[in-house]
């Protein structure tokens with residue numbers, strides 16, 4: 001099972017979602033950006049590193065939301081989400097195709113990766 005961490009980044013009460021590119025796995029799906037844990041790396045360090053690598057911004061993890069285990073058939077992932085504050089920097093799309101800041105109520109209108117869907121319910125009381 002692959003361990004993946006992702007960031008639910010808040011800015012002005014909106015949530016950042018990013019669209020995977022055609023070249024990535026799960027092409028064109030929307031997700032909470034993040035990536036795989038390196039060996040020996042803790043989750044909070046991994047999420048800060050991945051967001052800098054993918055979006056060029058600094059974030060600060062606030063709270064662990066929950067983990068979902070999802071089996072895509074070819075791979076099984078454990079996806080752990082952290083609620084994060086946007087600290088600094090201008091977003092540059094270094095891997096993704098697009099990004100948006102959306103209100104909580106609009107998250108369901110995007111074609112999110114299957115593993116992310118349970119987070120919508122878990123976020124209800126947090127945002």
Ligand SMILES: Nc1nc2c([nH]c(=O)n2[C@H]2C[C@H](O)[C@@H](COP(=O)(O)OP(=O)(O)OP(=O)(O)O)O2)c(=O)[nH]1
Pocket residue numbers: 004005006024025026031032033034035036037075077079113114115116
């Ligand atoms: N980052 C991220 N990955 C997700 C989410 N939902 C979901 O199913 N995934 C899957 C897609 C990938 O199969 C896997 C993580 O891959 P990734 O491509 O983002 O991770 P990475 O940057 O470390 O990968 P790599 O390109 O170095 O191989 O988890 C999500 O919300 N965020």
